[in-house]
Amino acid sequence: MSKTNPGRFFEDYRVGDVIRHAVPRTVAEGERALYHALYPARGAIYSSDDFAAACGLDGSPMDDLIAFHTVFGKTVPDVSLNAVANLGYAEGRWLRPVWPGDTLRAESQVIGVKQNSNGTSGTVYVRTRGLNQQDEVVLEYVRWVMVRKRDAASPAPDPVVPDLARVVPAADLVIPEGLDFSDYDFELAGEPHRWGDYAxxxxxxxxxxxxxEEAEHMLATRLWQNTAKVHFDATFREDGRRLIYGGHVISLGRALSFNGLANAQMIVALNGGAHANPCFAGDTVRAWSEVLELAETPAPGIGAIRLRLVAHKGAAGDTTLRGEGGKYAPHVLLDLDYWALIPR
Amino acid sequence: MSKTNPGRFFEDYRVGDVIRHAVPRTVAEGERALYHALYPARGAIYSSDDFAAACGLDGSPMDDLIAFHTVFGKTVPDVSLNAVANLGYAEGRWLRPVWPGDTLRAESQVIGVKQNSNGTSGTVYVRTRGLNQQDEVVLEYVRWVMVRKRDAASPAPDPVVPDLARVVPAADLVIPEGLDFSDYDFELAGEPHRWGDYAxxxxxxxxxxxxxEEAEHMLATRLWQNTAKVHFDATFREDGRRLIYGGHVISLGRALSFNGLANAQMIVALNGGAHANPCFAGDTVRAWSEVLELAETPAPGIGAIRLRLVAHKGAAGDTTLRGEGGKYAPHVLLDLDYWALIPR
Amino acid sequence: MSKTNPGRFFEDYRVGDVIRHAVPRTVAEGERALYHALYPARGAIYSSDDFAAACGLDGSPMDDLIAFHTVFGKTVPDVSLNAVANLGYAEGRWLRPVWPGDTLRAESQVIGVKQNSNGTSGTVYVRTRGLNQQDEVVLEYVRWVMVRKRDAASPAPDPVVPDLARVVPAADLVIPEGLDFSDYDFELAGEPHRWGDYAxxxxxxxxxxxxxEEAEHMLATRLWQNTAKVHFDATFREDGRRLIYGGHVISLGRALSFNGLANAQMIVALNGGAHANPCFAGDTVRAWSEVLELAETPAPGIGAIRLRLVAHKGAAGDTTLRGEGGKYAPHVLLDLDYWALIPR
Known part of the structure; x- marks a missing residue:
């Protein structure tokens, strides 16, 4: 019997099961520096201890997406090693900052299973939680993936499809303790646009x-301990190309969005997202955003902005999202729906 | 009206204006490790806390050029986004070490403007200061760039061309507080050559x-939050090539100069510099140095050495600097004039 | 007289000589993050302060192979700059953990020399020790390399060939102080297999x-301050290819071996190793291991497992080691023999 991990198949998921993922990970200044070398990230709260302190925090937390990638990476060996496709995200919330030196681990609860009509695969829904060394939940989100069956002949489970919120309500957004944008320095942050300037x-x-570049997406994906072969092994796909981890495109798009959204400082919720088309080394990635919603928050000087972030490999200025039949245009890589905090 | 930064044009600079640059940045062990992975840097003071302590410092400071790149990067969105060319440096001085954990920000004062005779661009001179979280100046330098005009028809400003020192006088070099080379360990530092051995x-x-490689220069340039499109976007130039940030070549050349100048430990002044020709991925970069001047300093065991550092993509051993008509030879990438501290 | 380091030639080694290598190096969180971005390393003790603490340590030490590469890199300018081949390793032992913030230096004693029959080169044996800032030995190993002679006509030294242990005896393995696997969490570590499960x-x-990728091996090799030209300069070899540092393949193979050996947590001895064939960018590296020996240790819950680690660029699942005439098969890159600690 092989000692290596074959990954789970559709039959291996039962609603209610909790999977405790390996391997816990301490994240610190080194991971931050790499993140800022890999992506053109410039958000002031994640760049400067002093700027973060002026916003009421105990120094600069780890970038919101470092927390996401670290937690996500841990789930890959248990959730998506045999996945055919990453289908969606919902109900994602950042619940408390991750600080340099924190150790993150992850758990996922199976909340839905539904076999496909072809009988060879099915959709698995998991709610994943990232926890720090005090067992506090720092992040949670729902993800659903299409997973191969081990045996097409095995019986289909009773279908359970969770009822997921299309959008995290603004009232449910968690503002990091102490965060205060009353004395926000727009000049140092890089742009003058505040909450009320967006429509x-x-x-x-x-x-x-x-x-x-190949080296870049592999450095990133390894840093998050994502083990999916398709990102690293050029012989794995028939076309000899390494598929870039979808989260790399998320971080790239988000970092590019600084230019125009410099003050949309902290991601606090992930409402949904689709990896519309695969990304490969050599692609030139651009991004545009659409303001979807604006909400007040009870925290001092802090508003919430809901954004669609689209990353694409099309021409500069092309903001087409969908083509014929309502399908994503072929140049669109990512369509992400998230809430961020922004000074009012 | 677009919310993205179009960059400033020649008309936007007025002598006396002070530009406070975004985004402050905390630099620490992670940035140092990346610097040492990106460049073959081996200078003992920047490699070892113990070696630095034996030289009278409170541990190893951040590499001198990390300070330079971090400060420089901040100026790009305000100074050189619409620059046609980076024309020169002068009067650069490192005024105090940057320590891991320090937060750097930058300010530039416009000290000169001169429209070109063609009326479509002009030269802008700025004196840039890097400051730490205590508002102490850690670095200052003058840079001048050629910037496009927004409108060729706009009137030319009165020309102001600052009177810049050709070389920082040795008496104006600032020695880091406590630095003492009296018990310098040449064996651990890697070479026996001291101040008196150079002519x-x-x-x-x-x-x-x-x-x-493409991945390397982009990792570096992003780490310094330099946003110039030309370094990252292969579709930006007509030839489909990404231009390598000139500072990447400075660090590469400086690190290569360890072999022969291992004891020229700390850069304390930048007298001038020219990015003679563009550098692209695939180029094999070499370096040679010329000793320009030697000076004593009042600090214990410490001499100053003024060096010309030339980085080039020519054949091994080619120390040609200029070709026909006194122009830089086409293989020369960088001609840099700096002062470093070296044990006597 | 040139100030650059020409490297030592065979004539420059005398049995008994001790070479004190430059440049000391402080290693910390930044080096760790880079290591985990460069290699798919997932060993829980080197990934999580909390997991390490639960195993009795004061937090997560620097990866065992970071210590090895850092020490090895320092020896290159003095030992292998003019080496024709890296012939072997023996008697390697990790003697105490390296902690973030430690400063490492290295010393090598020449313990053997033997001129080749052709008179143009010879084998040099050195015992290298890595020391921390308290002058405690953290690592030691014997390496032998074939080095060119400066002058074929110079007389051969009396041959001295050290008597080296084929394998470090299990009784000589040094267990890090405090290490205790009694409450080892197999689920968090990623696999259920313990000492007794291996045969x-x-x-x-x-x-x-x-x-x-080129960028990756160069980032790694520079991080260890390994200065061998052949790894960085594409013009150095006639075929225009950069030879990948053998240690990069060691770390790659070791990290890949997580899948099946997740609990073989800490390397404590290097019994031997051969870089069977060169590795170049574009190669797809795979790995397999063979269990060579199992031993008990006096430490709580801790067993020792001796492993052959083979890294290769052959087809998936190919575990051929040798071809015709007993020579390494052409796809084999590395054949390494080491001891690791594993929960019983």
Whole structure:
């Protein structure tokens, strides 16, 4: 019997099961520096201890997406090693900052299973929680993936499809303790635009672009201990190309969105997201955002902005999202729906 | 009105204006490790807390050029986003060490403007200061760039061309507080050569070479939060090539110069510099140095050495600097003039 | 007289000489983060302060191979700059953990020299010790290399060939102070397999693979301050290819072996090793292990497992080691023999 991990198949998930993922990970200044070398991240709270302190925090926390990737990576060996596709995200919330030196681990509860009509695969829904060394939940989100069956002949389980919120309500957003944008320094942050300057429906083309290299996405994906072969092994796919981890595109798009959204400082919720098309080394990635919603929060000087972030490999300025039949246009890589905190 | 940063044009600079640059940045062990992975840096003071302590410092400071790149990067969105060319440096001085955990920000004062005769661009001179979280100046330098005009028809400003020192006088070099080379360990530092072993006019070919990769220069340039599109977006230039940030070549050349100048430990002044020709991925970069000047300092055991550092992509051992008509030879990438501290 | 380091030639080694290598190096969280970005390392003790603390340590030490590479890198300018080949390793032992913030230096004693019959080169044996800032030995190993002679006509020294242990005896393995696997959490560590689950002769194919990029091996090799030109300068070899540092393949293979050997947590001895064939960018590296020996230790809950680690660029699942005439098969890159600690 092999000692290596074959990954789980559709039959291995039972609603209610809790999977405690390996391997816990201490994240610190080194991971931060790498994140800022891998992505053109410039958000002031995640760049400067002093700026963060002026916003009421005990120094600069780890970037919101470092927390996401670290937790996500841990789930891969148990959730998506045999996945055919990553289908969606919902109900994601950042519940408390991750600080340099914190150790993160992850747990996932199976909350839904539904076999496909072809009988060879099915959809698995998990609610994943990231926990720190005090067993406090720092992040939670629902993800669903299509997973191969081990044996097409095995019987289908009773289908359970969870009822998921289309959007995290603004009232459920968790503001980091102490965060205060009353004395926010717009000049140091890089842009003058505040909450009230954005309008629902507004589209911001982020202008900048990055051409992606193999070494970069692999460094990133390994840093998050994501073990999916398809990202690292050029012989794995028939076309000899390494598929770039979808989270790399999320971070790239988000970092590019600084230009026009410099003050949308902290991601606090992930409402949904689709990896519309695969990304490969050599692609030049651009991004645009659409303002979807604006909400007040009870915290001092802090508003919430709900954004659609689209990353694409099309021409500069192309903000087409969908093509014929309502399908994503072929150049669209990512369509992400999230809430961020922004000074009012 | 777009929310993205279009950059400033020539008309936007007025002599006397002070630009407070975004985004402050905390630099620490992570940035140091990346610096040492990106460049073959081996200078003992920047490599070892113990070696630095034996030289009178409170541990190993951040590499001198980390301070430079971090400060420089902040100025790009305000100074050189629409620059046609980076024309020169002068009067650069490192005024105090940057320590792991320090937060750097930058300010630039416009000290000169001069429209070009063609009316479509002009030269802007700025004096940039890098400051730490105590608002102490850690670094200052003058840079001048050629910037496009927004409108060729706009009137030319009165020309102001600052009177810049060709060389920082040795008497103006600032020695880090406590630095003492009296008990300098040449064996651990890697070479026996001291101040008195170098002669003005001496040329040192540094022997080693590095072939540059796209992933490397982009990791570096992002780490310094330099946002110039030309370094990241392969579709930006007509030839489909990403131009390598000139500072990457400075650090590469400086690190290569360890072999022959291992004891020229700390850069304390930047007298001038030219990015003679563009550098692209695939280029194999070599370096040679010329000793320009030697000076005593009042600090214990410490001399100053003024060096020309030339980085090039020519054949091994080629120390040609200029070709026909006195122009830089086409293989020369960088011609840098700096002062370093070296044990006597 | 040139100031650059020409490296030592065969004539420059005398049995008994001790070489004190430059440059001391402080290693910390930044080096760790880079290591985990460069290699798919997931060993829980080196990933999580909390997991390490639960195993009796004062937090997570620096990865065992970070210590090895850092020490090895320092020896290159003095030992292998003019080496024709790295011939072997023996009697390697990790004597105490390296902690973030420690400063490492290295010393090598020449313990053997033997001129080759062709008169143009010879074998040099050195015993290298890595020391921390308290002058405690953290690591020691013997390495022998074939080094060119400066002058074929110079007389051969009396041959001295050290008597080296084929394998470090289990009784000589040094267990880190305090290490205790009594309450080892197999679930968090990633696999259920313990000491008693492995059998001598068992072969584990580690399934995963990584296609190697130029930027990655150069980042790694520079981080260890390894200065061998052949790794960085594409113009150095006639075929225009950069040879990948053998230690990069060691770390890659070791990290890949997580899948099947997740609990073989800490390397404590290096019994031997051969870099069977060169590795180049573009190669897809896989690994398999063979259990060579199992031993008890006096430490609580801790067993020792001796493993052959083979890294190769062959097809998935190919565990051929040798071909015709007993020579290494052409796809084999590395054959390493080491002891690791594993929960019983």
């Amino acid at each position: 629902v429906g507004e589209i911001i083309d982020h202008v900048d672009a990055v051409t992606v | 003005v006019g001496e040329i040192i070919d540094h022997v080693d070479a590095v072939t540059v | 001598v002769g068992e072969i584990i194919d580690h399934v995963d693979a990584v296609t190697v």
